[in-house]
Structure formats: structure tokens, C-alpha cells
Amino acid sequence: MDNSTEITMNKFLAELETLKSRTGRLEDSRKDQLSIAIVSGDMDKILAAMIISLAAAAMDSHVKLFFSFWALSALRDPKKKAKGKDIVSKMFGMMLPKGRNKLKLSQMNMCGIGPKMIKILMKKQNVMSLDVMFQEAAALGVEITVCEMSMNLMGFKKEEMIDYPDLRYAGATTFVADAGESSMQWFI
Amino acid sequence: MLLPEIKQGGTNITNNTNNTTMTTDELRTLTVAKSVDARGTACPGPLLEAKKAIGTISSGDVMEILSADEGTKSDIPKWCNKQGHEYLGCVEENGYFKVYMRKK
Numbered sequence: 372m373d374n375s376t377e378i379t380m381n382k383f384l385a386e387l388e389t390l391k392s393r394t395g396r397l398e399d400s401r402k403d404q405l406s407i408a409i410v411s412g413d414m415d416k417i418l419a420a421m422i423i424s425l426a427a428a429a430m431d432s433h434v435k436l437f438f439s440f441w442a443l444s445a446l447r448d449p450k451k452k453a454k455g456k457d458i459v460s461k462m463f464g465m466m467l468p469k470g471r472n473k474l475k476l477s478q479m480n481m482c483g484i485g486p487k488m489i490k491i492l493m494k495k496q497n498v499m500s501l502d503v504m505f506q507e508a509a510a511l512g513v514e515i516t517v518c519e520m521s522m523n524l525m526g527f528k529k530e531e532m533i534d535y536p537d538l539r540y541a542g543a544t545t546f547v548a549d550a551g552e553s554s555m556q557w558f559i
Numbered sequence: 560m561l562l563p564e565i566k567q568g569g570t571n572i573t574n575n576t577n578n579t580t581m582t583t584d585e586l587r588t589l590t591v592a593k594s595v596d597a598r599g600t601a602c603p604g605p606l607l608e609a610k611k612a613i614g615t616i617s618s619g620d621v622m623e624i625l626s627a628d629e630g631t632k633s634d635i636p637k638w639c640n641k642q643g644h645e646y647l648g649c650v651e652e653n654g655y656f657k658v659y660m661r662k663k
Contacts, residue, residue: 426603426634429610430641497627498601507607 404433404553408546411559412441412467414474414486414501420559421504427555428511435553437546439518442559443525444468445501446517446532453528460526467525470533471501509536516541516549581648586659589647592620598627598655605631606638613644613662620662621647627655635660 405427409420424434438446449470456464468474479485493500499507508515514537522529522540532538550556581589595612597605605626616622624635632649635658639646647659 422603426606429603429606430638496601497599497604499604511607 401554402433402552403431404435404549405555405557406435406437406546406550406553407557407559408437408439408550409442409445409559410440411477412444412474413477414471414489415477416559417442417445417471417474418501418504421501421508423557424513425504425507425511428508428513432555433553434508434511434513435516435549436513437516437518437549439521440525441467443517443522443527445471445474446515446535446538447527448531448533449473451531453531456526456528463526471505474501505533505535512537514539516545518542518546581659583648583650586648586650586657589621589623589659591623591659592616593622594625595622596625597631598625601628602630602634604628606634609635609638616662618662622660622662624658624660625655626658631658632656 405424407420407424409417411417420436424436428434444467447468447470449472453464474486475483476485476489490500492498515535517532517538517540519540519542529540593612593616595605595608597608600608605624605628609622609624612622612624624631626632636646638644639660643663645661645663647661649659650657
């Protein structure tokens with residue numbers, strides 16, 4: 372092999388190495404992970420988020436749910452009470468659904484008749500209840516992050532949130548960071 | 560050639576769903592190591608039941624999943640495809656069906 376061919380070959384190999392490291396980075400940057408920002412507190416949307424999360428977790432994808440704004444109602448424990456709230460927080464607390472079983476439907480709510488009908492139908496069709504879905508999610512290691520800012524905004528306190536093994540409190544940056552490394556990023 | 564093999568995030572590109580190799584008769588004669596009755600639960604219940612049960616059988620064993628949920632017919636092959644299990648086929652019964660798969 373003469374000198375010039377050797378130089379071209381070395382150049383080629385060096386470029387190949389750069390490409391290899393680039394594709395490696397691309398592969399690593401997207402984990403088999405589902406990140407959902409759940410903002411809606413409607414029963415149907417929480418149901419959809421939980422069903423998809425369970426399916427993803429069953430497929431061995433890592434699932435990270437970021438609960439924010441109206442969705443926080445779904446994480447309230449109706450049996451728990453928080454003290455030391457101001458008037459506005461108390462009002463919010465009274466007006467918003469107390470827990471996942473008190474959520475409204477986004478359509479056909481009909482003053483609470485809609486959700487009752489849906490629950491009857493779900494039972495009849497053997498669809499898991501939200502209670503069971505949260506249990507399954509916990510068993511499958513689905514992570515729930517509560518948006519601390521919107522929790523304070525709505526006047527909720529940590530003491531009134533549900534008992535859940537993988538419950539953490541964080542800000543929007545955490546969601547952005549998690550979503551950035553996920554292969555699926557959604558907003559509900 | 561020098562081209563490196565490109566991995567597709569661990570998933571197999573060939574789709575097992577469309578080339579079911581076993582006939583109904585062959586499926587019925589399989590020795591089943593584990594039978595999961597998920598007829599009492601709708602989507603995504605059968606998949607969750609299957610996931611729980613797969614840990615209890617050994618590699619190469621056949622598992623059948625009984626489901627009344629139509630979605631399971633396409634969900635289980637997708638799951639097998641991703642996890643590397645072998646999807647064997649589906650048998651229609653009266654009001655439900657049996658999905659067969661072999662653990663990798």
C-alpha cells in the first residue's frame with residue numbers, strides 16, 4: 372500500500388469512528404420510556420392516561436407520569452386532611468374533586484350522572500377501576516411526579532396526597548429532562 | 560462491508576404478527592406449561608396477566624392466554640415481538656379465544 376492510500380484509509384476509519392460514536396449517542400439519548408404530562412383532571416382523560424401507562428409498563432417500557440394542575444385532584448386522598456390552609460386554598464379544596472373517584476367527565480357529565488353511568492358500564496365490561504389501575508401502576512413501577520408549583524397554586528398540600536410508592540415532587544424541569552430522554556412524550 | 564450493524568432499539572423489525580406458522584390443529588396439540596385465564600378482564604388486563612405469568616415459566620415453555628377482549632389478539636403478538644417471545648397463533652373458541660406464545 373502506498374502512502375496516499377494509507378492516509379485516505381486512515382481518514383476513512385477516523386470518520387467511521389466519529390459516525391459510530393454519533394449513532395451511539397443517538398441510541399442512548401432515547402430510552403424505552405414513556406413520559407406523560409397529565410394536566411387534565413377529567414375522569415376520561417385520567418383513565419386514558421392510566422390505561423396507556425399500564426400497557427406501556429406491561430411492555431417493559433419505563434413510565435413517568437407528571438401530574439400538574441387539574442390532574443392533581445386525581446391524586447388527592449379523600450380520607451386525608453391538611454391543616455393550615457388559607458381561605459382561597461380551602462375554597463379550591465372544597466370546589467375541586469376530592470380524589471380519583473370523584474372526577475368529572477369532560478363530556479356528558481350531567482351533574483355527576485355521567486361518571487356514575489361510566490363506572491357501571493366499566494364494571495359490566497370488566498374494565499379495571501381507577502383504584503385498581505393505580506394499584507397495578509404501583510406494582511409495575513410507574514413513577515408519579517407531582518408538580519410542586521401547581522400543587523401550591525391550587526392550595527393542595529403533600530399531606531393530602533395519596534399513598535403511592537413512587538410519588539415524588541418536582542418542577543417542570545424534571546418533566547422536560549425526563550421527556551427529553553424518553554422515546555414517547557405526551558401531553559394529556 | 561465495513562458498515563456497522565444498526566440496532567433498532569432492541570426491537571425486532573420482522574413482524575411476527577403476519578406469519579403465524581402454526582395451524583389451529585397444531586396449536587391445539589401444544590403442551591401448555593401455563594394457562595392464563597384473563598376472560599374476566601378487559602384491555603389492558605390480559606396483557607398485565609400475561610406479563611405476571613411469563614415470569615413463572617421457563618424459557619422455551621408455551622403459555623396460552625384466554626381472553627374475551629378482541630384487542631388481545633393484536634396486543635399479545637405486539638408484546639411478543641417487542642420482548643422477543645415467539646407468537647404461535649390464536650384459536651377461536653365459543654365467545655373467547657386462546658392466544659399461544661413461546662417464551663424466549
